[in-house]
Structure formats: structure tokens, C-alpha cells
Amino acid sequence: MDTFPDLGSLSDQELKDLIQQLTDEEQEVSYRRRILHGKIDILRAELVNRLRKKHEGGEEVISGADVQRLTDILAGRASGAGDDTI
Template identity: 90%
Template sequence: MDTFPDLGSLSDQELKDLIQQLTEEEVDISYRRRILHGKIDILRAELVNRLRKRHEGGEEVITGADVQRLTDILAGRASNDEPTGE
């Protein structure tokens, strides 16, 4: 990350330019964030539809391994390793 400039050494125009630059950067980041949230929402909706179909088909939606993984996460014991099946 860039270091923040010494504000006392900047002219009024340099301050205005810096404000404009950072405002434009924030607008771009906000736009990208909204796009990412939209993609996440679409993916979550697809997952919910799949789980609903599995449930309607009589398949297990949540397994004991899923519950154990959630328990580990909540207890702060989460690791990057996949849990072993039960």
C-alpha cells in the first residue's frame, strides 16, 4: 500500500486532485464489490435449489461430517483439511 503523503506539503490543487483520485478509486471498488455480491447471491441461490431438490428426493442434505465440520469451525479448530467421512 502506498504511504500517505505529508498533507502539509501539498498545495490546494494537489489535495483536490488526491481527493478526486481516491473518490474515483472508491467508486470503482464499490462497483466491483456489488458485482461480487451479485455473483455470490446467484451461487447461493443455486446451492439452495440443489439442496432443496436433494431433500425432496429423499437424500441426506446435512451429514454428520457437515455437523462436525461446523462444530470445529465454531470451536475455532477449523483447518484447511477436509474432514473425514463418518
């Protein structure tokens, strides 16, 4: 992580340039975040549609393993990385 500069040693122009640089960086991060949220929304909608079709077709939508996973999550016992989510 970059260290923050000694602000007292910067000229007015250097401060303005740093403000602009960080503002540009923040806008880029915000844009990327919005793109990721859009992709997540699309994926969730696809999952809901698939689950709806399974339910309409009479397939099992939620298994005992899914219930156990939810129980573990709610109890704070979820292992985290790499686990499949519902």
C-alpha cells in the same frame, strides 16, 4: 502499500486531485464489491435450490462430516483456507 503524502507540502490543486483520485478509487472498489456480493447471492441461491431438490428426492442433505465441520467452526477449530464449505 502507498505512503500517505505530506499534506502540508501539497498545493490546493494537488489536494483536490488526490481527493478526486481516492474518491474514484473508492467508487471502483464499491462497484466491484457489489458485483461480488451479487455473484455470491446467485451461487448461494443455486446451492439452496440444489439442496432442496436433494431433500425432495429423498437424498441425504447433511452428512455427519457436515455436522462435524459446523462443530469445528463453532468451536473455533476450523482450519480455513481450502476447506469445502456447506
